[in-house]
Amino acid sequence: MQNFRVDQKIALVTGCSRGIGMEVAIELARAGADIIGVSNSLAGKESEVAKAVEAVGKKFYSYQADFSDRDSLYRFLNQVKKDHPRIDILINNAGNIKRKPAAEHPDEYWDKIIDINLNAQFIITREIGQRMVEQQSGKIVFTCSLLSFQGGINVPGYAASKGAVASLLKAFANEWSKFGVNVNGVAPGYIETDNTAQLRQDEERNKAILSRIPQDEERNKAILSRIPAGRWGTAADLTGAYVYLSSPASNYVCGTILTVDGGWMGR
Incomplete structure (x- = not known):
């Protein structure tokens, strides 16, 4: 099972203060990676995720950033690139959802969701991915959604953002696979978060x-x-998919979205 290990790797996990992101960060640490965690509400070394990562003997580096604020996002990116010249794994997990019927969906809902779920994902991937292309290796995993494939109800902004992310990751994969950078996604089903x-x-x-x-x-x-x-589903049901797509076991997997949904899409 050595192909599923990520020893001596460093993984950047966005939106890791709770839920899916926290569980993924912890599982990557168990698989051998040190973790860079970032979210809008991460409480540094006192956070639950930091304690869990350090409990398995791995390092946790904590950052805060508001992904709906372009200045905050770039401050984080500039700092993390300075602090960590090499990042091996990027988990694009941070996201936001606002529920309102399409006819009542206000501009501020739309703008915030697109900023966090799409614009920030593109900018982070571009900035961190440049380094991966230069080092000729890297793993990038986006958190997609069943609404990457379906329209949903009362979530037009979220559906639009997740549909776009599904295409975005394929665009990155088409350009970067030849440089040893694997770009894929995980589409969770209905998860308790x-x-x-x-x-x-x-x-x-x-x-x-x-x-x-x-x-x-x-x-x-x-x-x-x-x-x-x-x-x-639970967040823990998803972690194996993220570890697989972050590990050498997925070296020939490019531009794929792995659905973890309890069989929903098969109905």
Whole structure:
């Protein structure tokens, strides 16, 4: 299983203060990588993710940045490139979602979502990826979504951003694969995170969207009938996919989106 190790590598994980990003950072540390963590709310060495990474004997470097603020983003990038001349793995995970019907979706929702989920992802990948191209090696993994393939309901900005990210990662892969830089994505299904809390707490939406069966059914039966695995996923369900795409085991995988959804897309 040595091909799935990332020993002596350094991984930059965005949006790692909780949820998917935190679990991915911890699992990459278990697989051997030191971690650079960045989010808008990361509490330095006292953060849960920092303690977990250091508990497995790896280093954790903490940064804060607001990805909706271009100045904040570039300050972070300039500093991290100065502090870490070599970065081997980039996990583009930071994201935001705002729920509102398309006819009522305000400009400020749209702008913030596109800034965080798309514009920042492009800028970070361009800036960190330049170094990877120069060093002739690197792994870049984007967090995509089922809405990279579907339109969703009441999330037009989010769907647009994730659809764009799916194409963006392929564009990077087309240019950089020949330089030994693998660019891929993971598309989580319905995962228990802060981003899906509102949806999970809305029983009617849960029944109508997740199950597509009559809304008078019990909630659990509704979810079971639409997701073949019979449950919502957890962040821990995703970590193996990220480690695989960050490791030598995926050296010939380029421009691919790995769906981890409990079978949703197969229905």
